[in-house]
Amino acid sequence: MRGVLQPVLAGVVTALVGFASSFAVVVAGLRAVGADPGEAASGLLAVCLATAAAALWLGLRYRMPITIAWSTPGAALLVSTGAVPGGFAAAVGAFLISAALIVVAGMFAPLARWIAAIPAPVASAMLAGVLLDLCLSPVRAVVETPLLALPVILVWAVLTRFARAWAVPAALVVAAIGVGVTQWDDGLDATLRPVVDLTAPTFGVSAVVSIALPLFLVTMAAQNVPGMAVMASYGYRPPLRPALVTTGLGSALAAPFGGHAINLAAISAALAAGPDAHPDPERRWIASVAAGAGMAVLGLGAGLATALVVLAPPVLIEAVAGLALLAALGSALTAALTSADALPGGREAAVVTFVVTASGVTLAGIGAAFWGLVAGGAFLLLFRRRALSGVVGDVLRTDEAADGAQDVAERR
Template structure:
């Protein structure tokens, strides 16, 4: 008989490597966009790795079920599109704290979870798609401006899509790192590559809370936590909703002063730890989650080095890699946003406002996109239903 006992452990390692490598550049870029220095961004990645690993270990060991956690990649994309917060980096950290409080309250106050569930899926996905558009354009811009640097990254992504789609993004990121080492290796700051946590005292400003904190909470809930529950349930496991929101909310709160923006239930990698890839014995698949958690702690040791590489990257290489990493999310978001023809126009308006990057009254485009969609949805949807032939 074949021994499958090692399978969950290997699956957990693969889960962590894929989850980390496919989006760490998005997180670093997002934190930098809202004002973090390279040291603060590296601290943020470290805080995210530690908090999600500890949360995943708690849930896996307590429930003996393969529950997976991750950082909020859509949330990082939101930060990247929002730009510098009113009040600087400390105000962005304050917005992260607000998002953590809201996630925690979602677990403690059922009415808040019900309110999030009432946000139309089409609008939440349209908002996310609009946020992603400028980022996903980076490979196109990079190929035109710096083909020698960006070309190998895009080529690696295309080739790996033919071989294994799961590894397309990690391999393209590995190629991007090689390009950076070859072209800018001597300019990489190696003064201090030891990972460390950098404390930032949170500061709260209304524009930062409205343009970062609230949209970060909504996009994390709608694009990560809710799908994460659905994916895990599809493999026969019931997520303890209140406890999961408490764990991720507390994790976000603890990590925020060190630069972590948000952690949440995993959606994509949840299928790896909960599915057949983690072995035929369903009772042992929780080992994959525990293994992934330990691997995240190991990967955290490289955060400072990765931040130094990203800071030294030439010619839009890392921006292009981030755009490629988010192409799949953009496609699925657009498909979900436009699926219902009765809500299509409102979703399109929401998408366009989010993609515009406007700032009104100090508040970013993501918030106004959701407002526009919610206001226009009953008007445009109703008129479409009236005009539609029976």
Template structure:
């Protein structure tokens, strides 16, 4: 498209187009995965107040960073929480030392992200992990939550079956709206049955809860290392790829360092990881946001504003999750992660020569095994790496 035509389209397209797209992206990003985030924080020992604090600080943090980076570089740089990382937490279990040890691991994750941005050898080392192994570990992490919708249908059919059916119908026509629609229906069913939360209005005001960190070796290995790898491989690298596919050339070092610093600041209040977005980045960076690429950063700014606003309902969202049957929340989270699971599984099994190693990684991770206080994600990664090394060993 020539420059003259772009100018004509830009003149015709009001800023409202970019703003609307950005707000839609924030609704999709928050509505489709906040249950996963809360489930992950609860999984590593957070109480309702700490979970609400983590959801709040992540929402506000990724909103502010998205606004600042987009305005600084005039690019649609969308920032998000690590949804695969939250799924990892949900399947890991509370570490020795409780949620305080998990917070210590979150701080280490932030430091590693900053180091990966500043020190190129670490970034290259993360990028050198075979894609099949990294994706197999992610698929194993997501497996437990992805089977939850079907387990929920068997145990609580009156609640789960309508949610799953609505998700399937909406996904057929408007895939982006499928999970938010399922969340809204689940909320409605809970209130219809009289099981919804009813905290006093004064308690719905967002509050931050400071958690003094505890550093333990088992939490570093079972939480910090897998969370760092999942966040880099499943969020930051695809986030750059989406921007580049739409013609943008974002500077890698300042973006990675900024998200790492954001993670460090969010960790003491329960936030597990802040990183570049992929799905919402595709919404804001594409031509639907604005015909002129130079104006698409407005959509990312609007997304950041939307995330901050959604953060204000963190207490209410966490209260609803706390009052809901755990299996129903896992079912909603599983629906949100089915696409990520399918993508990870497909990428893990693409290479025939690495398939055995990928399968070992996936099965070991999905098993939920814990040995020496270290969770299954680490052991799956280690087992797959050994299998791959043996495969490549020359006779």
């Protein structure tokens, strides 16, 4: 009995921590690209159910703790991108295109390798730029709503010191209590039931470039690739192709209902794949399956979760989301700068990518994340050409020196 109970409990904890620590980011992202409260609740429910279905299928099929999660960096990207021409319908179309690209990456192995080959300084700096604005929200919240924000931040700080895994969920509970005490409105009771809202997608160039391509890249580079690395660190080699195809199809099914993307879990994967889930590595798959089932149950509370976000001052919810993403921001900045020295101009390219992405500018209807990648990539190419020209110059100078020496020898 204990052999089953331990991984089941680990899976329940994985689901609770994964849901509570970042659902506010998902709702904030969907709202930012034009979803109304019902569409946002439907989107949250959709990614919960898609996550559950993918985790159950992969865990039972391969008997590995393959944990699935929604794309938290992707949701943060939506917050930084904001509304696009065509509204939420265009965003849903972009979600579908991103999902199709993930499926293609699974079926066409070179594409996945190309994504993994994006220079680490540029990819990490883009992610850091996407996260920065949300991570500044706790500071803004202290100024705008100090009575609500300060208890949230205090609880988060104390639990980060003593019980890190529960810091963000506890901060969210404190925020919910504060909102409930000060701003509850009985008129919103109808939003508490599960909501399913189908949105017919539309397709536009601006949404594809601003949302679909960056969402695909950040989901692959910041979730799927690290997720495989976390699994490998615990001795597992999950099949990449089926994992990508499964999560891509799950994302495609969730998109018309407002879901943005699902993927291999990176951070929460350790909760199900580590020894705390079960001493026997052959039994840990039960934890990921239990986590999937837990996400399905938690998804039924998507209406309540969305109602909380709607009731709260936007800056307070963004503050909770920012607290949840501070660790990710730190990791992205560290990865961007520590990996930069391995490339000529890598540090400068990382800084340029970060600054352009964090600026939040929209040019030609295209969001800052895309332009950050373009700017950082162009900077790397500039330094590569400079390095190549330097090598060529050295060769020419060497040849000239040799010719000169030969002329001297002949005159002698």
